[in-house]
Amino acid sequence: MSGGLAINGVACVADASGALFLESERLLVVADLHFEKGSAYAARRIFLPPYDTAATLARLARLMLRYAPRTVVALGDSFHDVRAGERMHTLDLSGIESLQRGRDWIWIAGNHDPDAPAQVGGERRAELRAAGLTFRHEPQAGDVTGEVAGHLHPAARVASQSGSTRRRCFVTDGARCVLPAFGAFAGGLNVRDAAFAPLFGARDVIVHALGRDRVYAVHGSRCLAD
Amino acid sequence: MARARKTVAEEAVLPPLFRQWFAKRGWAPRAHQLALLAQAQAGRSALLIAPTGAGKTLAGFLPSLVELADMRGRSNRPHDRGLHTLYISPLKALAVDVARNLEIPVSEIGLRISVETRTGDTPASKRQRQRRLPPDILLTTPEQLALLLASADSRTLFATVRRVVFDELHAIVTSKRGDLLALDFGRLRNLAPAMSAVGLSATVRDPDELRRWLVPQAPAQPQMAALVTAPPGAAADLDMLDTRERLPWAGHGAYHAIHEIYDRIKNARMTLVFVNTRAQAEAIFAQLWRINDDNLPIALHHGSLDAGQRRRVEEAMAAGALKAVVCTSTLDLGIDWGDVDLVINVGAPKGASRLTQRIGRANHRLDEPSRAILVPANRFEVLECRAAIDAARVGAQDTPPARAGSLDVLCQHILGMACAWPFDPETLFSEIISTEPYAALSRKDFDDALEFVATGGYALKTYDRFARIKKTREGLWRIAHPKVAQSYRMNVGTIIESDMLKVRLVRGAGPVRKSSPPSRGSSLLNYPAKLAGGHSQPYTGKLTRGGRVLGEIEEYFLETLSPGDTFLFGGEILSLVGIAENEAHVARAHSDAPKVPSYAGGKFPLSTYLAERVRKIIASPSQWKSLPEQVVEWLTLQREVSRLPPADKLLVETFPRGNRSFLVAYPFEGRLAHQTLGMLLTRRMERLGLKPQGFVANEYALAVWSLADTGARAANGLISIDELFSEDMLGDDLEDWLQESALMKRTFRNCAIISGLIERRFPGKEKSGRQVTISTDLVYDVLRRHEPDHILLRAARQDAYTGLLDLARLADMLGRVRGKILHRHLDRISPLAVPVMLEIGREPVYGEAQDQILAEAAEDLVAEATGRAR
Structure with a gap:
């Protein structure tokens, strides 16, 4: 189902859906939901299916059942753009509301959504410190410890003799962690991309690649460029 | 049918000016040319079926030329009369070639007719002028027609059109391109009510399909265009290479025969060497150059090569400067080049019609037979070549059936x-x-x-x-x-296109190996080297974008390479330097053999017709006398240790090997259908607890391996092979698998x-x-x-059902063999199973192995963590 990993000494669970769970705090973290990405494209007359928000919410709902978190942290870029709230279907808005019921919900600000839309409830924060970790959208360059971030949409390509596969993944050096994008239409950036270099330098990284129903820990050196 | 018997009546339609021109050239108009003219003059659309070299193109244009020659009542200034004839070709190059050929009668008869092409390469200014002041005859491609029709001025532009000519119609209608062309043709008919159509085609299985395509259809009342058929050309001089070497069991390289191919090239005036995939083209080309002690000008032509290079090869062919060209289906279609007197088809021809078309590339004079040699690359291909030769001799056709528009x-x-x-x-x-x-x-x-x-x-x-x-x-x-x-x-x-990456040469090489295809040196050597994609002045700059583009390769192939890996491309061994944006940067490598042997591209499925013939040959030992001795020995051995697959039944063999149990079936339905069957079979075996581990398929057979002993269980009645192959796998199993499939x-x-x-x-x-x-x-x-x-x-x-899965064919087969499955439980591999078993490790293994890749990579991490290095 899921794999354990420690970030700066804090024990976490990496779920195959791409969410991170901190058992001790019953804190569930998801990154880059990109709600209403479909309708954002539609505004440019590219008619992606209008179901991405519903699909992402359905996966979130399953996580609520599995982990019953006390707190949910959405690590920014939860909404594809600042007008996403206006375009969101009322059913999806009430879907968010029902997920939020009975728990704390924190929207961390992202570059796509500096402010979460007025249509949704929940707390707005630039970043959050909890359980000895810092939760923010964009990972900071340099030797940072205890940071949990999103923004980069990491994906890993792994090959063996029988072929290769590309999956969304967590990427960590033990001191910090970047989460995979959770949104239904969110693409992935290869962990070999230069964008990851300022974060991990020459340190060894482990990627936790999302499989069909479990997470696979793979050494960073096994990951290939696209 | 409008075969020309009423010669006198029909000759009357050809004006004296034209009759004189024919006479001056020492020709007589051919019956089918006149018949087509008569159809056009009666305002009827028609399909012309003619072999290569029968003057098909002239036949297609003759009605337009005759009508345009008669200027009464029309302005005699070209560009002022409006568009008269539209010619659509599937190939840009063909349009250009036809335009050139058309200039001959136009100028020799002294007609004041303007002929122009319009392709993606036509400058924007000329394209704009063509909309305002169109030529009499416009030669273009389906995509350009779609673009012209999607603009407001198409109403005036096409209103004057009297004729539309579709060249190589048989090649275009079986694709989505054909669907688009059909729709645009529908619009064209409404814009140009006085227009009639002519389709030019090679011999096809069912001419009526094309005849319907050419005229408007009314609900429930199929309409057909007239049919004009040219007499077939002289029978081809067709043979299979009787190799002195040992025939390989598997593979498609035909390297065993390379010296024999080379000798044939040497003794012919000019040879086209046809292969089925680009990888084969690269490999054969490299092999030929390795033994090319006479420095024969041998060139390479396939779809991945840079267009400029391909054009240089084509020009050199037309000029008669080449001895041989190794090519893929890019040269299947009709451009008239040079004095080809021999066609060598390496590997299995896959279809009788495809073979006939390729043979037709040799010797464009109808009265002389074309000369062709088939070179099978393995034992099964011997059977397929035999079947294709028999089929071609009786003129059988197996072009793919028409399709419903997508x-x-x-x-x-x-x-x-x-x-x-x-x-x-x-x-x-x-x-x-x-x-x-x-x-x-x-x-x-x-x-x-x-x-x-x-x-x-x-x-x-x-x-x-x-x-x-x-x-x-x-x-x-x-x-x-x-x-x-x-x-x-x-x-x-x-x-x-699959996502293609440009292949750019960023670093030149040092010394060039002896007898490598592209090289420097004498000017004689330089010539073919350039054609082959070589480079006479090595580029030795730093890694920049500045190098020369050699062509394009599918992204998915490059994804399997790591920097430093070597592969064959454009006749050279290249080493991947890196991938930057949409380009693959490569350098010349010094190794003798590429590390990554090949990349796929352009595989044709085995036609049902040929598959059936192959089955029949195997099942009837009386037909074996036309087969090489090695193949007869192989089949005889199979008959002794197992049995021969009967023509109307499905043979399934099971045997242990290593610690696995193998199941090999021989449906002879082509790789695509076998792959689909493999997917479905492994799902079903999974459910039966047989623990299937993977499968491979080739054109003739399918091999599945499992941990549980499938054969023994079947022999003990624990499972039923009949049920394993029952048709209901095409229901839910198919849907389930398909939905998730790549x-x-x-x-x-x-x-x-x-x-x-x-x-x-x-x-x-x-x-x-x-x-x-x-x-x-x-x-x-x-x-x-x-x-x-x-x-x-x-x-x-x-799309998936009709094309990629070959589902109809699989369903037919499963229905046909119901209750007719012959199971043989053997104690070891059978002779017939060897070829498909050799595909293991060579072909990708199918099945839901994606997560397995991750699991393997994760095991490495565990091994590392626990100090067990792998």
Whole structure:
């Protein structure tokens, strides 16, 4: 189902859906939901299916059942753009509301959504410190410890003799962690991309690649460029 | 049928000017040329079936030339009379070639007729002028026609058209390109009511399909164009290479015969060496050069090579400067070049009609037989070559059947029509169902396509305000913004290249190996080297974008390489330096053998017709006398240790090998159908607890291996082989597997691009950083869960069923062998099983092994952590 990993000494669970769970705090973290990405494209007359928000919410709902978190942290870029709230279907808005019921919900600000839309409830924060970790959208360059971030949409390509596969993944050096994008239409950036270099330098990284129903820990050196 | 017997009556239609020209050239007009002229003069559309060299092109244009020569009542200034004849060719190069050939009669007869081409290469200024002042005869491609029809001035431009000529019609109608052309032809008919059509085709299995394509269809009343048939050419001089070498068991390289091929090339005037894949072309080309002690000018021609290089090869061919060209299907079609007197077909021909067409490339004079040699690359291919030769001798045809028009192409066309001018849906619908591929289109599918074009066609109507096309108060659909037309023009067409990366040479090599194909040195050597993609002045700069582009390779192939890996391309061994944006940077390598042997590309399925003939040959030992001795020994041994697959039954063998149990079936239905069968069979075996581990397929057989002893269980009655192969696997199992399959996702991606859901990727508009173009896999997953009946999913399923899965063929086979499965439980591998077993490790292993890759990589990490290095 899921794999354990420690970030700066804090024990976490990496779920195959791409969410991170901190058992001790019953804190569930998801990154880059990109709600209403479909309708954002539609505004440019590219008619992606209008179901991405519903699909992402359905996966979130399953996580609520599995982990019953006390707190949910959405690590920014939860909404594809600042007008996403206006375009969101009322059913999806009430879907968010029902997920939020009975728990704390924190929207961390992202570059796509500096402010979460007025249509949704929940707390707005630039970043959050909890359980000895810092939760923010964009990972900071340099030797940072205890940071949990999103923004980069990491994906890993792994090959063996029988072929290769590309999956969304967590990427960590033990001191910090970047989460995979959770949104239904969110693409992935290869962990070999230069964008990851300022974060991990020459340190060894482990990627936790999302499989069909479990997470696979793979050494960073096994990951290939696209 | 309009075979020419009434010669006198028909000759009357040819004006004296033309008769004199024929006479001056020492020719007589051919019967089919006159017959076609008579049909045209009666205003009838017609299909001309003629072998290569029968003067097909002249026949197609003769009616236009005769009519244009008669200037009475028309302006005699070219460009002032309006467009008279439109010629559509599947190949840009063919249009250019035909234009050149047409100049001969035009100038020799002294006609004042303007002939022009219009392709993607035509300068914008000329294209603009052509819209205002069109030539008498315009030669163009289906995509250019679509673009012309999607503009407001198409009404005036095409109003004067009297004739449309479709060249190589048989080659185009079996694709989505043919669907688009049919739709555009439907529109053209309405714009040019006085127009009649002529289709030019090689011999086909069912001429009536093409005859229907050429004329408007009425509901439930198939209409047909007239048929004109030229007499067949002299029978081909056709043979199989009787090799002195040992025949390989598997593989497609035919390296065993390379010296024999070389000798034939040496003794002929000019040879075309046909192969089935680009990888084979590269390999054969490299092998030939390795032994080319006489420095024969041998060149290479395939679709991945840079267009400029291909053109140089073509020109050198036409000039007679080459001794041989190793080529793929890129040279299958009709361009007339040079004095080819020998065709060598390496590997299995896959279809009787394909073979006939290729043979036709040799010797364009009808009265002399074409000379062709088939070189089978392995033992099964010997049987296939034998079957193809027999088929060609009796003139059997097995071209693929006509297809129902695809829905994604329909969506593209509807948008194009809105770009021309606002359309009435009723009128457009009748226009569309007048075309052959869409004659059976339901009104619901049309309406769904219309909705898709307007707002995406989703049940959840949330995109109305972003519509691409809108309904006016008069009930007409018009584009909502000029940008929509702009985007249509950027995305027109149905050819989806797999994502291709440019291959750029960024570092030159040092010393060149002796007898490597491309090299420097004497000017004589330089010539073919250039054609082959060589480079006479090594580039030795730093790693920049400055190097020369050698061609393009599919992205998925390059994905399997790491920097430093070597591979064959353009006749050279290249080493991957790195991938930067949309380019693969390569350097010349010094190794003797490429590390990564080949890349696929262009595999044809074995035709059902040939498959059946092969089955019959194997089943009847009386026919074996025409086979090489080695093959007879092989089949005899099979008969002794197992049995021969009977023509009407399915032989299934099981045997242990290593610690696995193998099941090998011999359906002879082609690789695609076997792969589908393999997918379904392994799912079913999984459920039966047989623990299947993987499978491989080739054109003739399928091998599945499992941990449990399948054969023993069947022998003990614990499982039934009959049930294993029962047809019901085509129900839920198929759906379940298909939905998740990579194949379906790839198919969906093509449909998404053709229909206009997402835009094509263009150089310069590529992904920047992580703002990746939207992944159609993600779209597919969401759409399939939320709207499984969406028009694009229907389009993708239709494609997958008909094309990639070869489902109809698999279903036929399973139905045919019901209750007729012969199971042989052996204690070891049978002779017949050897070829497919050799594919293991050579071919990708199928099945749901994706997570397995991750699991293996994760094991490495565990091993490392626990100090057990792997």
